[in-house]
Amino acid sequence: MEQMITVIGAGPIGLRAATGLKNEGWDVTVLEEHSEIGVPENCSGLLSVNGLQKNKIDVSEVTVNKIFGAKIFSPEKTFLKIERKEPVALVVERAGLDKKLEKKAEKKGIQIRKNTRMIDVRKDTIFVQHEQRGEMMKTRFVVGADGAASKTRKLVNPKIDPKAFVRTIQVKAKGSFDDRLVEVHLGDFCKGFFAWVIPENKTTARIGLGVSGSFNARENFNKFTKEMEIEVLNESSFVIPVTRPIKEIQKDNIFLVGDAAYQTKATTGGGIITGSIAADIAVKTISDHLKHKKPLTDYWKNLSPLNKELELHWKVRKYFNSLNDKQINSLIRKFKKAGMEEFLEKHGDMDFPSKFINKMMLSPSKWGLLPTGLKVLFS
Numbered sequence: 001m002e003q004m005i006t007v008i009g010a011g012p013i014g015l016r017a018a019t020g021l022k023n024e025g026w027d028v029t030v031l032e033e034h035s036e037i038g039v040p041e042n043c044s045g046l047l048s049v050n051g052l053q054k055n056k057i058d059v060s061e062v063t064v065n066k067i068f069g070a071k072i073f074s075p076e077k078t079f080l081k082i083e084r085k086e087p088v089a090l091v092v093e094r095a096g097l098d099k100k101l102e103k104k105a106e107k108k109g110i111q112i113r114k115n116t117r118m119i120d121v122r123k124d125t126i127f128v129q130h131e132q133r134g135e136m137m138k139t140r141f142v143v144g145a146d147g148a149a150s151k152t153r154k155l156v157n158p159k160i161d162p163k164a165f166v167r168t169i170q171v172k173a174k175g176s177f178d179d180r181l182v183e184v185h186l187g188d189f190c191k192g193f194f195a196w197v198i199p200e201n202k203t204t205a206r207i208g209l210g211v212s213g214s215f216n217a218r219e220n221f222n223k224f225t226k227e228m229e230i231e232v233l234n235e236s237s238f239v240i241p242v243t244r245p246i247k248e249i250q251k252d253n254i255f256l257v258g259d260a261a262y263q264t265k266a267t268t269g270g271g272i273i274t275g276s277i278a279a280d281i282a283v284k285t286i287s288d289h290l291k292h293k294k295p296l297t298d299y300w301k302n303l304s305p306l307n308k309e310l311e312l313h314w315k316v317r318k319y320f321n322s323l324n325d326k327q328i329n330s331l332i333r334k335f336k337k338a339g340m341e342e343f344l345e346k347h348g349d350m351d352f353p354s355k356f357i358n359k360m361m362l363s364p365s366k367w368g369l370l371p372t373g374l375k376v377l378f379s
């Protein structure tokens, strides 16, 4: 029962999809344009413990820190402190995670062709460049997991909205940090996203900022870090797809997954857990088609529970994007007064906001925040 499926991109989502397809009995090849998996590294590597456990993502050996909560700062530096007794998230070494997934895929017998860039796909033919030479490959299905700047996306959905991306700058820096909590900073200086401090330990952290539209990431990052006593060890700059779920992610024999399909959380930009869930759904859709002749267009239907959550992330993002410094200051003070810190400690979920919103609706003490909640839901 062998079918040829080609996955474009050996990031965490492409490798997850390839491994899933192989487990279903299909013959899979992965194409990766770089010579080394996981490089260059463009990620903060913060992953929820729940998401990791539920999706069986093994990060042992690549975990560098355990996170117990967050401090969310308003522009006037009032903050909500949400802290649990148990770790809520892990900070992982991202290149290490990708390499771990590579080993797992290779152990299953999946061929990963490095230095091989997909150039074009026409029906069942993939045109690739391998070590500067052009080649053609035959395939029955293509899974485009080629990340934020996906070429496969252009084949499925050529209309790309430049507003659907956040530009980020992140550094690894030495300094003095609270190693239990991440910091999230909101305000006009990071319009369209936020700034963050993610500790690896007490003396090293990943510090970054994202902006959307015409805002200048570099200038604002410098403003954000100006007062910090840090020594920058390295720096990277990359984009994160941030938008609402997009329907045009499958066409004929081509599927998009992960960042290529904009399957990130618009609130935080995190895409490893949500992309992994989507990869499993793509695997199921392709397998159901091959085994039971179910339509490939079921992909969108099968994604619906995930897309409901991604849509909520988008609504929260849109609402926060509409606020100025003064309004964020007032909102954080209002949240503090309404006991949101304790509430988030109990019910907050980094990946699935619907659980938390349902709980909030059922909690009379939080009904004072209902107008805000309605603005979010209907924004």
Ligand SMILES: Cc1cc2nc3c(=O)[nH]c(=O)nc-3n(C[C@H](O)[C@H](O)[C@H](O)COP(=O)(O)OP(=O)(O)OC[C@H]3O[C@@H](n4cnc5c(N)ncnc54)[C@H](O)[C@@H]3O)c2cc1C
Residues within 6 Å of the ligand: 008, 009, 010, 011, 012, 013, 014, 031, 032, 033, 034, 038, 042, 043, 044, 045, 046, 047, 116, 117, 118, 119, 145, 146, 147, 148, 150, 151, 168, 169, 170, 208, 238, 239, 240, 257, 258, 259, 260, 264, 269, 270, 271, 272, 273, 275
């Ligand atoms: C600054 C920053 C911080 C982030 N922090 C977090 C975080 O804390 N937690 C989280 O969950 N997510 C985070 N993300 C998002 C996360 O990095 C992505 O969601 C994740 O990498 C998506 O995986 P992917 O496999 O879809 O794409 P990628 O990881 O981008 O992998 C795509 C692969 O495809 C290859 N490729 C591209 N084009 C071609 C081609 N034409 N032919 C062959 N190969 C090709 C690339 O070389 C790459 O290896 C962050 C992103 C950024 C930019």
